Amino acid sequence: MKPSLQVRLSQHLALTPQLQQSIRLLQLSTLELHQEIEQMLEQNPFLDVEEDHAPMEFGLERLSSSQDAAGQREKERLAEREDGAAGDGSGGDEPAGVDNADFGATERDDWENGTERDDFDGIRELPSGNTGSGSGDDDFEPIESADQGPTLQDHLRRQLLGMRLSEEDQAAVLVLIESLDEDGYLGDPLAEIAERLGSALGIDPDDPDQADEREELADRLRCALKWLQSMEPTGVGASGLSECLVLQLKDKPRSPARKVAIRIAEAGLELLARRDAKKLMQATGADEQLLREAQALILSCEPKPGRPFARAEANIIVPDVIVLKSGRGWKATLNPDVMPKLRINDLYAQAIRGQRNGSASGLSSRLQEARWFMKNILQRFDTILRVSQAIVERQKGFFTHGEIAMKPLVLREIADELGLHESTISRVTTAKYMTTPYGTFELKYFFGSSLNTEAGGNASSTAVRALIKQLVANEDQAKPLSDSQLSDMLGEQGITVARRTVAKYREALKIAPANLRKAL
Structure with missing residues (x-):
């Protein structure tokens, strides 16, 4: 070639x-x-x-x-x-x-x-x-930074200081306290904790001559577990949900409903989750009224005893934009708390002025870099503000009446209005938040697809989800609405929504199916 x-x-x-x-x-x-x-x-x-x-x-x-x-x-x-x-x-x-x-x-x-x-x-x-x-x-x-209170372990250690226990028992309780997960449950079975502790103490799990030491250690941990489960919050140290509920129910005043609730917590939680009242009544021998009272007792328990002591997220979302009432309309303003206060260091900038030799060229490039960085940050906030104000103008109904008045909106509409590309609008609306009279939302929240109405108009999917949530909140708990019934009710209001679409919106709202919403 x-x-x-x-x-x-x-x-x-x-x-x-x-x-x-x-x-x-x-x-x-x-x-x-x-x-x-x-x-x-x-x-x-x-x-x-x-x-x-x-x-x-x-x-x-x-x-x-x-x-x-x-x-x-x-x-x-x-x-x-x-x-x-x-x-x-x-x-x-x-x-x-x-x-x-x-x-x-x-x-x-x-x-x-x-x-x-x-x-x-x-x-x-x-x-x-x-x-x-x-x-x-x-x-x-x-x-x-969130105000961090005491952890669950700190709370339990303080209680342990007020208990008159021997040093060995205190050490055993401390081992169990350190074995708790964030929900207050034992992270591992008691036998595994005993085996790990025995290895740390030099006890061979396979040595028959040390069987007495292993048994003594296991007994001490079982006794320490009872001490731990006697502490506040009630239910801490449980091995699972069933034991956690039983510990809390036993702490409540004696009553026939409490006895039934304990039996349900021990062996009938799956039936309770399915709302199978008939099988629950057969298993417990309770009538319908007593079963309702037992259910109320179970619902009053805390399934995660460690929840009140869970560490709040160290980083709290601070909104980038604040929407305030302005005359008859609404106005978006940047949150001053997120505006960085930057400046060029005059001392260094003046030091390289007038020097155009080779040694100063590198410093000049760093100065130019700092100026571009500040300019780009300013442009970032200006773009966020422009996009936010355009969203506010399109969604005036939301700021006045809430999410049920949300209108259909897509990225292309805002992009065309501002002369930007959809990719720019997508970047601006991702991980940027807006504070409104109804809460703080990501900017993407204000965009939603449209659904047809009988009048020939369009309804926002966000508004439809809000309407579904409203219908479910007002339903008869004895006869909860199915997805088909919700679809028919939306159709009566002129909104055409298929049953599968209703199911998708319901799951997005974390609303359980009708059979799981039914009250006993």
Whole structure:
């Protein structure tokens, strides 16, 4: 084969490093953004947290209106232009390849097919004065730490200190306390705990000469388990749900209903879960009224004794957007608590001004990097605000009447209104939260498919789910509504929903089937 040279002309889309960073920051949650900022503060000496006495320089667009601040801004702009003329490697003139990890299959196909619109028109042309700066004297702290109370183990150890037990018994109880899971149950059978403890004490499980030691250790642990199960909360130290309920029922006042409830907890929980009243009455000998009272006693028990001591999540969701009443409508505003207070370190920036030698080129690139980072953060919040306000305008009924008034909405509608791509709207609405009069919701919550109505209109799937929840809440518990009945009732209100669709919505709402909702 004869070698030859060929010239091919092709087109491909490339993004600058700054635009890639803008995409990545846009899809980060508040926690992830906080971590990104902390990492950038450690890596870039020109980026600094705004001090209480320093003027706000968020995004290089928010400087004080005083003459000194205006002059400083002009100097920095001149320095930025000089940095760009120096030709350092961090500038945005040289395109970089797109990292496929930053894009899903749909967006990548759009790029390759040439159908992608300018995904970042909204970012590039955003006004800088509609976000509002953070208020208050605290630094950027988007994640609040939950007030951590004592753990279950701490609570039990304190009770153990008030019990007059020998050192050996106290040690045995402590071993069982450490073996509890977060629900308050023993994590392993008592025999396995005894075997592990015996190995730690040097007792060979296969040595016949140490059989007495093994038996003594097992007896001590069984006695320690009784001490543990006598502590608060009642039910702690149980090996399973049945034993946990029995321990709590035995702590209640004596009554015929309590006796029946204990029998059900010991051997009839599966029948109770199936609402099989006939077999329960045959197994316990109770009549219908006594069975109801026994069921009420069981329902009053706590199936997870350790639940009140469970650690709350260390990271509490802080909303990115707050919706407030404004005249006759509603207005979305950014939560000032999630707005980072960043600035360029003037001391370092002035130190490299006027130096255009090789040693200063690297520092100039870091300065440019810090400026781009601040600008992209500002653009992120501006885009979130624009999308949020567009959602509020489309879902006015929700903010006035609740989820039952939700309208059908898809990403394409918001994208067309704002001149962005659907992928941008998808990034903005993922892991971003909005506080409303009815609670805090992820922005994706306000999007839902549409269902046909007899009047020729459309109903939101979210509104239909809310209606199903309302119908189930008002049903007769003795005769709960089936999925077919719910479908018929929705049809009477002009909403066409198939039975299987009703079942899907019911499961999404975590509503049990009709046979499991039936009261005894």
